Amino acid sequence: MTENQSGNENQNAGENASANELAQLRTLLIDRPPMARELPAFEVDEAPAGPGELFVQWLLGAFRAGVPDAQVMVLSTAGPDGRVLVLRDVDPAAGLWWFAGDADSPKGRQLAAEPRAALTFYWPQLGRQVRVRGTVQSGEAAAAAEQFRLLSPNSRTAALVGRQSEPLTGAEEFRTAWAQAAAELAREPRTVAEGYTRYAVRAEEVEFWQGAADRRHVRLVYRRSADGWQRGLVWP
Ligand SMILES: Cc1cc2nc3c(=O)[nH]c(=O)nc-3n(C[C@H](O)[C@H](O)[C@H](O)COP(=O)(O)O)c2cc1C
Numbered sequence: 504m505t506e507n508q509s510g511n512e513n514q515n516a517g518e519n520a521s522a523n524e525l526a527q528l529r530t531l532l533i534d535r536p537p538m539a540r541e542l543p544a545f546e547v548d549e550a551p552a553g554p555g556e557l558f559v560q561w562l563l564g565a566f567r568a569g570v571p572d573a574q575v576m577v578l579s580t581a582g583p584d585g586r587v588l589v590l591r592d593v594d595p596a597a598g599l600w601w602f603a604g605d606a607d608s609p610k611g612r613q614l615a616a617e618p619r620a621a622l623t624f625y626w627p628q629l630g631r632q633v634r635v636r637g638t639v640q641s642g643e644a645a646a647a648a649e650q651f652r653l654l655s656p657n658s659r660t661a662a663l664v665g666r667q668s669e670p671l672t673g674a675e676e677f678r679t680a681w682a683q684a685a686a687e688l689a690r691e692p693r694t695v696a697e698g699y700t701r702y703a704v705r706a707e708e709v710e711f712w713q714g715a716a717d718r719r720h721v722r723l724v725y726r727r728s729a730d731g732w733q734r735g736l737v738w739p
Contacts, residue, residue, distance in 0.1 A: 542713070542714055553596075553598070554725040558635075565628070575588070576624045580617070581613060581616075581617040584609065589602065590602060605662065606699075607697070607698040609667075614702060619636075619637070631713055632714070635708075636704075636708045637707040648695045660684045666680075710723070720739035721739070723735075
């Protein structure tokens with residue numbers, strides 16, 4: 504066998520392996536319907552008057568059910584972008600959902616240009632989804648600084664490195680920037696990353712979605728009105 508033939512064979516073997524993987528994946532996508540397990544019932548008549556209270560119950564329920572990273576959500580901004588973020592706080596009385604990020608990142612710039620967003624949570628063990636839609640406001644700089652100083656040293660170093668989502672030439676450039684930021688933090692432990700901002704979605708609409716294995720899902724939507732929260736079901 505020539506070198507060339509053996510090379511072709513290897514290439515074919517590689518293609519077959521990936522073709523096999525793709526076939527396997529396609530089978531899994533068909534054979535594994537989501538939420539094919541026992542899920543909690545959603546007694547909508549017993550739901551609290553405000554969405555914040557129900558959210559607190561559901562998020563606590565997700566932690567208790569062992570959902571890993573239950574406080575992690577998708578932040579969608581106006582435009583084509585979404586990304587995963589951590590929920591930092593919730594204020595049920597005001598209907599505020601808090602998160603944090605760099606004002607000088609793509610999401611920060613998008614929020615500055617159009618301060619509207621949606622937050623989406625999904626807790627697979629419970630088949631529950633929550634969607635929060637509303638306007639976005641920035642928190643006070645002093646509160647952001649206070650929160651920043653409570654973050655782990657690695658999180659603070661990462662924020663000080665900054666330049667989030669900009670092109671990176673390689674690992675070495677990152678290592679150097681990290682070392683500089685870590686040194687700065689060691690010198691000045693109270694340093695706060697420049698663009699670090701607390702944001703809140705002021706909910707206008709919050710949807711609670713309870714999945715069911717038989718696909719008879721239940722959806723309850725709260726809408727903010729001049730008279731407080733109105734709520735109603737929507738078709739699944
Ligand atoms: C589990 C998880 C948690 C994250 N938490 C945050 C966060 O709280 N704040 C943040 O700015 N980015 C967070 N990220 C990174 C974002 O998903 C995203 O990559 C980054 O914010 C850049 O987004 P942008 O280019 O749209 O601004 C997290 C990512 C994951 C996977």
